[in-house]
Amino acid sequence: MNKIIYSVDVEKDLHSGGYNSIRYGLKEFEKLCDRHKIKPVLYITSNCIKDNKDIFLKLKRKGWQLGLHGHSHKRFDEMKYQEKEDELKKGLFIFRKYLKTRPIGFRAPQHSIDNDTLDLLDKHGFKHDSSYTPLNLLQLLFFPKKTTLWAKLFFSRPNSYKIRKNLLEIPASSLFIPFVSLTLRVFPRWLIGIYLSLIKLIYKTPVFYAHSWDFIELKESRIDRSFSHKRFLSNLDYVMYMENKNEKS
Secondary structure, eight states: OOOEEEEEEOOSOOOTOOOOIIIIIIHHHHHHHHTOOOOOOOEGGGGTTTTGGGHHHHHTTOOOEEEOOSSSOOOGSSOOHHHHHHHHHHHHHIIIIEEEESSOOOGGGGGGGHHHHHHHHHHHOOOOEEOOOTTHHHHHOTTTHHHHHHHHHHHHHHOEEEEEEEEEEEEOEEEESSSSSHHHHSSSSHHHHHHHHHHHHHHHHEEEEEEEEGSSOOTTOOOHHHOOHHHHHHHHHHHHHHHHHHHHH
C-alpha cells in the first residue's frame, strides 16, 4: 500500500506577511487530519515560531512531526556557505528555545537545495531532507532562471535514498505536475483519482505538500479567486477519505 505522507510548508502569509494561515488555516487542516487519523509533517520557517509557539507545541503533542523550512524563507542556493549555516543554526536555536526539540527533517524554501546545504544538514544532525522534486515540469515554469537546479531535481530518483552518510532524501512527488495543493485546486475529482493512481505507480510512498496559506482565503491571489481554498480543502478531504477507504478494503 502506497501510504501518502502529507506535508505542509509553514511560513508567513503570502502577500500580507501575517500569521492568519498559521492561526486559522492550520486549524482547518488539523480538522481534516483528526477526522482521518493522519499525522502530517510541518516544515516551519523558524521566524514564525516565537509568536505561534503554543500552536506548534499543541500539534507536536498530537504527534505531528515538526521540521525546518529555513529561518526566513531565503533561497539556500543563493546564499554563501556561512550564510547557509547561520540560517540553519538560527532555526535549530529557535526550535530548542521555544519548542524544546530539534527538527530532524528539512525542506529548502522553493526547493533551493544544493550540495553545500545537504552537507550542512548532515553535519548538524538532520535525518532527512524533502527538497527534491523529480519529474516536476512546473518548477521550471515558476523559476525559469534556475534551469540547472531544475534539471538536477527533475532527473533525480523518485523514491527515498541516502543522499549523505546519515541523511535520507524523501522526494516530494510529481508526475510532470507536482502532487501539491494547486493540483487539488484545479483538477476535478475524477482526474485526481487517475493522477493519484499514476503517482502510485512511480512512488512507493507518495509525498503531498501544500503551504499553510493554502488553507485560507487570499484575496490578492488569482489562483484562490479562480480555484478557492475551500475547493482545495474539500478535495483534500476527499483524497484522505479515499486513501483510508482503500487502506481498510
